[in-house]
Amino acid sequence: MSDHADRATVTERAARAGARIAHEHFRTDIAVETKGEKTDVVTEADRAAQREVVDVVRKEFPDDAIVGEEEDELKAVPDTGAAWVIDPIDGTNNYVRNMRTWATAVAAVEAGEPVAAATVLPALGDTYTADAETAYRNDEPVTVSDETDPERAAVVPTIWWDRDHRDEYARACEAIVSRFADLRRFGCAQASLAAVADGGVEGVITNVAANPWDTVAGVHLVRQAGGRVTDLEGDRWRHDSKGIVASNGEVHEEVLAAAREIERTT
Known part of the structure; x- marks a missing residue:
């Protein structure tokens, strides 16, 4: 072995x-x-x-x-x-x-x-x-979902935003519901990433620099199931990246666009 x-x-x-x-x-x-x-x-x-x-x-x-x-x-x-x-x-x-x-x-x-x-x-x-x-x-x-139409996809905002960043949570939700069929929130980042790997949802987003224990196992699940995981710049995600954008790959650019909306300034 x-x-x-x-x-x-x-x-x-x-x-x-x-x-x-x-x-x-x-x-x-x-x-x-x-x-x-x-x-x-x-x-x-x-x-x-x-x-x-x-x-x-x-x-x-x-x-x-x-x-x-x-x-x-x-x-x-x-x-x-x-x-x-x-x-x-x-x-x-x-x-x-x-x-x-x-x-x-x-x-x-x-x-x-x-x-x-x-x-x-x-x-x-x-x-x-x-x-x-x-x-x-x-x-x-x-394997991840084979959905290619964002309007039939479900996306999860994950990793909790601190009290003084709840406006970012609100923007994450707005970005999701304006682009995709629906929003899910499980209250468990690892369960959310597992759901991407299993085809239950098409994406997971956050702009938070997440702790490795909240993400590393799930990221490996998504990748080995055929999905894609990047940072907010679209580069391959690492344990020290800021933000996480995980998807089935088919709708990744739209999921990435939603994640980038979280920190927009008005």
């Missing part, structure tokens, strides 16, 4: 292990804390799930860097060497509201580029994975 295949196996195993811990605490009387903004919440389930993911990874790859949302792990992806990017519960606001759309996401990265990913949505019963060749949902290959 190749090193990339080994990493793909461990991403799935680690994501499933973390998701199992998070799911055990789901819809229980768990304490909720805030980290900054009133909507930036965290629970002990986040921390426990991340520790479980790290334990699984460390057993197989003890010397690799760990990038994780919680606790004292790295907060940026190194541009050299091997690393693991972990989000123990993406969509914690959904989680604490007892809503099912949240995920545990793990990505394996080499020299800053994802090589394997797993996004587990245990409350929905779906596991998305991507290796060096293909993306899967519950072990069945998936």
Whole structure:
């Protein structure tokens, strides 16, 4: 088995292990804390799930860097060497509201580029994975939508805008509803990107410089499912890019145009 295949196996195993811990605490009387903004919440389930993911990874790859949302792990992806990017519960606001759309996401990265990913949505019963060749949902290959008509496409504004940037959120919504058939918002960036990979929606946009744990696994899913992911300039997206524009490829230019509208000045 190749090193990339080994990493793909461990991403799935680690994501499933973390998701199992998070799911055990789901819809229980768990304490909720805030980290900054009133909507930036965290629970002990986040921390426990991340520790479980790290334990699984460390057993197989003890010397690799760990990038994780919680606790004292790295907060940026190194541009050299091997690393693991972990989000123990993406969509914690959904989680604490007892809503099912949240995920545990793990990505394996080499020299800053994802090589394997797993996004587990245990409350929905779906596991998305991507290796060096293909993306899967519950072990069945998936591909992005083949929709070419923006007026039949659905697009998601994702990554929450701070309180003093809600005008940008409003412009994102306006740009979407004026160009596309409909708007979706799942409250979970990894679920949104998985939906692009699975053909459920045609695009995802934000102008925010997103954290790697919110994006890297999902970006790999989209690409391996045949989609396209760029920054706001239309260049290939990286973990340190500002903004994210993910699409099925067929309507990418229109999705990119919508994303660029977010920061327009009047």
